Amino acid sequence: MNEIVSLQDVTYSYSPEDSDMRKAVDGISFNINDxxxxxxxxxxGSGKSTMAKLMNGLLFPQEGVVRVLGETLNEENLWAIRSQMGMVFQNPDNQFVGATVQDDVAFALENNGIPFEDMVKRVHESLAQVKMERFLNSEPHHLSGGQKQRVAIAGALALKPRILILDEATSMxxxxxxxxxxxxxHKLREDTRLTVLSITHDLEEALLADRILVMNQGKMHAEGTPREIFxxxxxxxELGLDLPFSLKMSSLMLAQGVSLETEHMSEDELVKDIWISNFNK
Amino acid sequence: MDIELQQVGYAYSKGTPFEKQALTDVNLHIPSGSYQAIIGHTGSGKSTLLQHLNALLKPTEGTVKLGGLEIRANKKAKNLKPVRQKIGIVFQFPEHQLFDETVLKDIMFGPLNFGVPADEAERRARALVEQLGLPEEVLEKSPFDLSGGQMRRVAIAGVLAMEPSVLVLDEPTAGLDPRGRQEIMELFHRLYVEKGLTIILVTHSMEDAARYANRVAIMHEGRCVLSGDPEEIFGDEQHLSEFQLSAPRVVRLQRRFELLLGYSLDKLCLTEEQLAVEMGNIVRKERDF
Incomplete structure (x- = not known):
């Protein structure tokens, strides 16, 4: 598999002169595959958002190297690399500039000097990808939260990025x-080869990922598949996180004397196991 | 303090071409000392409703009763200050409202504004910082040097410092990590149990409403379409689905078991812990049988 983003021994502190201050990101290394x-x-405060900012060059590491699409991120290639990375933030109300949905999606295209005909096509395509094509002329502030975030995703997709970063995009x-x-x-990932990086507190959301990185106090605490991590x-x-619903239910049931083969990630498996292990069905 | 909304309607920009009806015929009684959850989708009127609860908005129809104070449409409301001190609102992302040089000054700002003497305001601020689990050193720090979770707590302390008897919370845990979320929800629950505060929680989280509230109201398209105790509201999934809402996950899981068992459990379990206990009991009964 091809590496698309790589961090090697990356360290970043918001006040580098103060050695008492904990570093926001402290000696992090990992690879993300295409x-x-x-x-x-x-x-x-574990360093998740700082890491996202280091990946798209909003911040530069004080130590270590950030590589995106095979190139070391620096002032010169910053804009080229950033155009390959779409980002969607937490608050749906803070990321609109256009008066209508299509203006908003077109904004980044205009900035990048895309010819008009191509722009119209891309706006339609990317809104279709998030199933918002019917809202072309709606005013963004009339949409629901989920619709707003889908438009924000379309805005990112219009630039045909290789990587989509979701920074707590569902938390509000x-x-x-x-x-x-x-x-x-999910659908986007099936249709395209888009790499998705989601920063989230929602463990049900993390469960959908191929791989989870667990951050703690600026350091990488663990990495692995959802099954390995949970x-x-x-x-x-103890790290301030939580367990997905089915796992939490599994351990509570075990504590109450309900028999289970194992602790489960999915509700279907949990229900089936309880039924088979306790009712001889 | 009892709160009662009678046939409350509210239209934004009334009498202009931009008039927009946000609330229609809302009737809701929140008795003193209850923990009321208000649930609904984005745009259902929750935030408009919330702003009526300490007279930030005045109804364009009907009456809002806040304790002894009556706020009626078409009548000028007087003497709002005492009621605003009694009903504290924690808005979404309250940390955006922090402004003062130090945490201590920021927390003292509200009480000083309401005429509380400085030494008393300071005593409250110190006590609250401790109660909210913040280290004492933060008092002298700038609120902007704190982490997101700490800033949220300081902002909440600023509201509690006015010693309100009603606390209105608009998505108080949005953006916090799971531990922070749980700690803050437990804090509100303690204030409800130990200090008898009336809590009004506006939330998207069915799980929080089920775990903490003793009354639940559902808002839909500007109307209060359902209200009752959590067992009633969450037990009626069909009704909920009419408003594109679903029951808390634990309730849905209970229903799956009931379908397999072929009978209903004695009660509706509103928390994971309750369902585990019930299932434990059933499994034991089954074994002895």
Whole structure:
């Protein structure tokens, strides 16, 4: 598999002259492969967002190297690399500049000097990808939270990025809005080879990723598949995280004397196991 | 303090071409000392409703009763200050409202504004910092040097420093990590149990509403379409789905078991812990059988 982003011994401190101050990101190394869905989880202040900023050159590391698409990120290639990276932020209301949905999606294209005909085509295509093509002329502030975030994703997709970074993009949405956004990301990954990097507190969301990186106090605490990571159980709770619903239910049931083969990641498996192990069905 | 909304309607920009009806015929009674959850989708009118609860907005129809104070449409409201001190609102992302040089000054700002003497305001600030689990050193720090979770707590302390008897919370845990979320929800629950505060929680989280509230109201398209105790509201999934809402996950899981078992459990479990206990009991019964 091809590496698309790589961090090697990356360190960043917001006040480098003060050695007492904990570094926001401290000696982090990892690779992301082309087409992977990576979730980064960790407590508030664990360095997740700083890491995202280091990847798209909003910040430069004080130590270590950030490589994107095979190139070491520097002042010269910053803009070229950034155009390969779409980013969607937490607050749906803070990321609109256009008066209508299509103006908004076109904004970055205009900035990048895309010819008009091509622009119209790309706006339509990217809105279709997030199923918002019917809202071409709607005013963004009339949309629901989930719809706004889908438009924000379309705005990122219009530039045909290789990497999509979601920085807590679902945390302000209601359950339906969250579902819409996650379904959209799922679909995108099936249709394109987009690499997705989602920074999230939502462990149900992390469960959908190919691989999870767990951050703690600026350091990489663990990395692995969702199954490997959540097998750590209580240790995650001690890091200020939580367990996905089915796992939490599994351990509570075990504590109450319900028999189970194992602790489960999915509700379907949990229900089936309880049924078979306890009712001889 | 009892809060009652009677046939409340609210239209933004009333009498202009941009008039928009946000609330229609809302009736809701929140008795003193209850923990009321208000649930609904984005745009359902929750935030508009919330702003009526300490007279930031005045109804364009109907009456809002805040304790002894009546706020009616078409009548000028007087003497709002005492009620605003009694009803504290923690807005979404309250840390955006921090402004003062130090945490201590920021927390003292509200009480000083309401005429509380400086030494008393300081005593409250110190006590609250401790109660909210913040280290004492933060008092002298700039609120902007704190982490997101700490800033949130300081902002909440600023509201609690006015010693309100009603606390209105608009998505108070949005953006916090799971531990921070749990700690803050437990804090509100303690204030409800130990100090008898009325809590009004506006939330997207069915799980939080089920775990903490003793009354639940559902807003939909500007109307309060359902209200009752959590068992009633969350037990009626069909009704919820009419408003594109689903029951808390634990309730849905209970329903799956009931379908397999062929009978209903004695009660609706509103937390994971309750369902685990119930399932434990059933499994034991089954074994002895």
């Amino acid at each position: 087409g992977e869905w990576i979730a980064i989880v960790g407590h508030n 949405l209601d359950p339906q809005g969250r579902e819409e956004v996650l379904t959209t990301v 097998a750590r159980g209580q240790e995650l709770v």
